[in-house]
Amino acid sequence: MSLIPNDENEGFPSDTIRMRIGEARKLDRQIVTSSSKIIDGFNWEVNVDVDHNNYVDIGLFCFSSSYSPWFCCATAHVKLTNFKNDSLSMYKTFRGRCNEDEDDLGGPLIDFAVLMKERSNFVRDNSILIEVTIEVIRSGCSEVPIDSCDFSSPSRLTDVILIVEGKKLHVSKHILAHHSSFFEALFFGEFKEANQSEVKIEDVAVQEMLIVLNIVYGNENIQDKSIDVVLKLADRFGMQKLVSDASSFLLKSDGVKLLQKIFLAERYQLPFVLDDCMQKLDSREKIRDLKNEKEFGLLSVSLRDELLDKALKFS
Secondary structure (H helix, E strand, O other), rough: OOOOOOOOOOOOOOOEEEEEOHHHHHHHEEEEEEEOOEEEEEEEEEEEEOOOOEEEEEEEEEEEOOOOEEEEEEEEEEOOOOOOOOOHHHEEEEEEEOOOOEEEEEEEEHHHHHHHOHHHHOOOOEEEEEEEEEEEEEEEEOOOOOOOOOOOOOOOOOOOOEOOOOOOEEEOOOHHHOOHHHHHHHHOOHHHHOOOOEOOOOOOOHHHHHHHHHOOOOOOOOOHHHHHHHHHHHHOOOOOOOOOOOHHHHHOOHHHHHHHHHHHHHHHHOOOHHHHHHHHHOHHHHHHHHHOOOOHHEEEEEEEHHHHHHHHHHO
């Protein structure tokens, strides 16, 4: 059952991490970490320990495979189960914003001494049960500068306005349709938007849209810091030429980490990039180092298994 109250659940991406913590009496001398879970493209973990004020502390850690500046606004609904009467379970909500510099949110949940009291009924067989439902409210690219063009003004070559996060971007139907099967169908197909002067684009950050528009218009080149944004929107909008250009960029780039390349190659089906990365993993040590990176958990189970099998083949 979701821990998100009905009036707060607006259909945002969410999932629940459940932790049954044994040896609860030793919680003040250890940190317990959950298994990781991917929610809306972000990898989440929960840490439980006792802070210096003797309170059980819930720490939620969010990290992204993105090497562009990123942010993730999230709400975490925490439940501490009362084993005798579920209606007496403890609930607490934490809200916050994570980015590449500040990747955690959370806070104190309950006094450790109160938790351990027998009549509290939060402990059974020296174990406690904590459930954390994480709801991603908003995420995207945070501070990538766009100097070439902000598309805020019309010109002789613009004939439609894209509304992205409330901002109006003046663009050319023909230019976008030339690069994108999505926009070709939208502007020149049977959709109602073909005859509209303003078209709203949902679920896209305006900064990310500006990055792609500037590349499509020839104002900017693909960069290490924007490669994941480029591939994400190129995939969404059916920009096959841009996907191909991004693939070529990854094959030549020395500034994108190997694990990042593998993640992008798997997610966006870039076989040449994936093959190139696999060839570079030519020792057990390189694969071990890859496995120790926190973003390794973002790869699919099958690809992680393939990499570990490859490591075993090295003598």
